[in-house]
Amino acid sequence: MAREFGSVGVVGLGTMGAGIVEVFARSGLSVTAVEISDAALHRGESTMRGSLDRAVAKGKLSAEGRDALLERVTFAVGLDALGDVDLVIEAVPEHLDLKQRIFAELDKVCKPEAILATNTSSLSVTEISVATGRPNQVIGMHFFNPAPIMKLVEVVRTVVTSQDVVTDIEALCERLGKVDVTITDRAGFIANALLFGYLNQAVSMVEAKYATREDIDAAMKLGCGLPMGPLALMDLIGLDTAYEILDTMYRRGGRDRRHAPVPLIKQMVTAGLLGRKSGRGFYTYEKPGSPVVVADELTPSSTAEHGRPTNIAKVGVVGSGTMATGIIEVFAKAGFEVVSVTRGAEKSAKVCERLKTSLNKGVVRGKLTEQDRDAAIGRVTWSASLDHLSDVDLVVEAVVEELSVKKALFASLDEICKPGVVLATTTSSLPVIECAVATERPADVVGLHFFNPAPVMGLVEVVRTIRTSDATVQTAAAVCRALAKHAVVCADRSGFVVNALLFPYLNDAVKMVEASYSTADDIDYAMKLGCGYPMGPFELLDVVGLDVSLAIQRELYLELREPGFAPAPLLEHLVTAGYLGRKVSRGFRDYSKR
Numbered sequence: 001m002a003r004e005f006g007s008v009g010v011v012g013l014g015t016m017g018a019g020i021v022e023v024f025a026r027s028g029l030s031v032t033a034v035e036i037s038d039a040a041l042h043r044g045e046s047t048m049r050g051s052l053d054r055a056v057a058k059g060k061l062s063a064e065g066r067d068a069l070l071e072r073v074t075f076a077v078g079l080d081a082l083g084d085v086d087l088v089i090e091a092v093p094e095h096l097d098l099k100q101r102i103f104a105e106l107d108k109v110c111k112p113e114a115i116l117a118t119n120t121s122s123l124s125v126t127e128i129s130v131a132t133g134r135p136n137q138v139i140g141m142h143f144f145n146p147a148p149i150m151k152l153v154e155v156v157r158t159v160v161t162s163q164d165v166v167t168d169i170e171a172l173c174e175r176l177g178k179v180d181v182t183i184t185d186r187a188g189f190i191a192n193a194l195l196f197g198y199l200n201q202a203v204s205m206v207e208a209k210y211a212t213r214e215d216i217d218a219a220m221k222l223g224c225g226l227p228m229g230p231l232a233l234m235d236l237i238g239l240d241t242a243y244e245i246l247d248t249m250y251r252r253g254g255r256d257r258r259h260a261p262v263p264l265i266k267q268m269v270t271a272g273l274l275g276r277k278s279g280r281g282f283y284t285y286e287k288p289g290s291p292v293v294v295a296d297e298l299t300p301s302s303t304a305e306h307g308r309p310t311n312i313a314k315v316g317v318v319g320s321g322t323m324a325t326g327i328i329e330v331f332a333k334a335g336f337e338v339v340s341v342t343r344g345a346e347k348s349a350k351v352c353e354r355l356k357t358s359l360n361k362g363v364v365r366g367k368l369t370e371q372d373r374d375a376a377i378g379r380v381t382w383s384a385s386l387d388h389l390s391d392v393d394l395v396v397e398a399v400v401e402e403l404s405v406k407k408a409l410f411a412s413l414d415e416i417c418k419p420g421v422v423l424a425t426t427t428s429s430l431p432v433i434e435c436a437v438a439t440e441r442p443a444d445v446v447g448l449h450f451f452n453p454a455p456v457m458g459l460v461e462v463v464r465t466i467r468t469s470d471a472t473v474q475t476a477a478a479v480c481r482a483l484a485k486h487a488v489v490c491a492d493r494s495g496f497v498v499n500a501l502l503f504p505y506l507n508d509a510v511k512m513v514e515a516s517y518s519t520a521d522d523i524d525y526a527m528k529l530g531c532g533y534p535m536g537p538f539e540l541l542d543v544v545g546l547d548v549s550l551a552i553q554r555e556l557y558l559e560l561r562e563p564g565f566a567p568a569p570l571l572e573h574l575v576t577a578g579y580l581g582r583k584v585s586r587g588f589r590d591y592s593k594r
């Protein structure tokens with residue numbers, strides 16, 4: 001029988017603590033919430049009240065429910081108030097010496113059978129536990145932000161945590177309506193070990209002015225379906241907390257350079273730009289603690305956001321694969337005249353058939369009228385000769401991902417197309433500049449990286465090389481808007497924004513399974529329930545294809561020479577074994593029996 005917890009204590013009412021108090025009080029437990037000073041207590045209490053009032057305003061909690069919940073909470077200054085509780089969760093700043101001091105004191109104040117838990121994200125639970133005389137009753141309970149919403153709790157057992165304590169805490173998580181994964185004491189546990197390298201890399205993109213904060217966030221939301229972009233997430237976590245987590249992970253986690261905090265983070269912390277809690281971080285907020293972003297000097301002006309490009313009416317699409325077909329559909333539906341060029345009539349017939357099938361699906365689903373469908377089909381002309389591109393205003397190339405083929409194509413386009421035409425490549429991994437210098441007009445060459453399936457995905461990465469002109473970038477971005485796609489402008493580096501941030505994270509997840517730290521199932525859970533990702537990394541790898549993922553990871557590694565980007569050997573072995581993912585019914589999981 002698991003232990004019944006009647007009362008709990010929470011130490012520290014900051015970003016996490018205030019949410020954790022709410023979680024416990026919502027489940028009917030009495031909570032003693034303590035802070036270091038009256039001012040901090042007052043701040044923590046108002047954060048919590050603000051969150052509850054928002055829940056009431058949204059109809060997620062009744063006013064009576066809120067009042068009853070608040071009645072279960074006692075607010076106090078100092079740890080002495082925790083003498084009677086059955087469990088304490090510590091949520092003070094991420095410093096080992098501070099946490100050790102608090103645990104030593106809790107050990108003196110709390111009754112002997114009380115369990116002491118830390119919400120640390122990256123510090124060693126073992127090192128915290130040895131500050132007490134009861135290390136077997138010390139455990140990690142790592143909640144996710146915002147604690148009342150995120151379902152996951154990582155339960156961290158050390159080598160001395162007693163099994164009874166683990167069982168009791170697992171049962172408590174269930175009572176709280178949370179899903180727990182129980183793991184051992186390693187820097188960053190599951191979710192943060194996979195998350196923070198990605199967050200740090202996103203900050204380095206801002207620091208290098210590789211893309212804007214808005215574009216990086218939009219890219220990850222629209223390209224990967226994430227609930228928040230990485231910079232908005234840094235603001236939610238708090239830059240001071242994020243700095244400490246990265247720093248600890250760097251020191252504890254094998255000195256992986258990807259965890260060495262990007263200098264910009266430290267500068268922002270020093271300047272008091274801590275994120276939402278201080279009202280300003282990567283974004284500016286209405287007031288400290290508010291989730292509402294307000295415009296600041298970095299907000300792009302909306303004047304450039306309108307208008308259809310007047311100089312683009314007719315578009316050439318070269319290629320006959322999945323991407324080319326989707327791109328033809330997108331342009332034709334948006335009212336552009338399209339010239340499709342493939343390598344032969346047979347291929348054109350197939351593309352035409354696939355286009356019709358896709359448009360018909362739109363009609364069946366009520367997204368398109370029959371007239372719209374027929375008009376879209378009527379806008380496309382089919383050809384097997386590049387010569388038919390002599391009068392188009394824009395060419396989008398979506399042929400095979402081989403540099404020699406693309407370069408030869410761009411050289412031909414240079415000869416055939418009229419001056420001033422925008423020449424775009426959809427490459428996902430090759431340098432756009434290589435295509436540009438295959439022509440005599442590199443200023444007119446740009447990357448237009450559509451996502452698959454192009455008619456569905458709302459994002460296009462507009463890749464500017466060091467030779468692309470501003471006018472070309474502006475036209476390309478305006479074309480995306482006319483297609484109702486969100487254009488994100490970035491520099492010509494391997495993986496652009498989305499793949500550069502996504503694939504190292506997927507590769508890290510593979511390394512985590514390879515090191516037997518956790519299982520594919522638990523890691524998928526952790527990312528979905530802890531971070532709100534629509535799919536876990538292994539589900540996504542199986543969908544994308546392990547061979548495709550390996551190829552992208554290799555490109556990133558070869559371009560950036562970052563040791564942490566080296567493809568996971570397990571990924572290479574699975575590809576060698578032919579386990580390529582869903583397309584062959586076997587990847588990280590076996591789909592043949594499902």
Ligand SMILES: NC(=O)c1ccc[n+]([C@@H]2O[C@H](COP(=O)([O-])OP(=O)(O)OC[C@H]3O[C@@H](n4cnc5c(N)ncnc54)[C@H](O)[C@@H]3O)[C@@H](O)[C@H]2O)c1
Nearest residue numbers: 012013014015016035036040091092094120121145237241
């Ligand atoms: N921010 C996140 O997204 C997140 C997510 C999961 C876990 N965590 C972890 O939770 C812990 C707290 O992080 P946070 O982001 O809530 O920090 P925070 O800075 O927002 O809050 C810390 C609170 O602790 C209080 N405090 C400091 N010393 C104290 C003491 N001696 N006694 C009582 N209270 C004291 C501070 O006044 C402050 O209110 C850290 O270990 C962090 O790694 C953070």
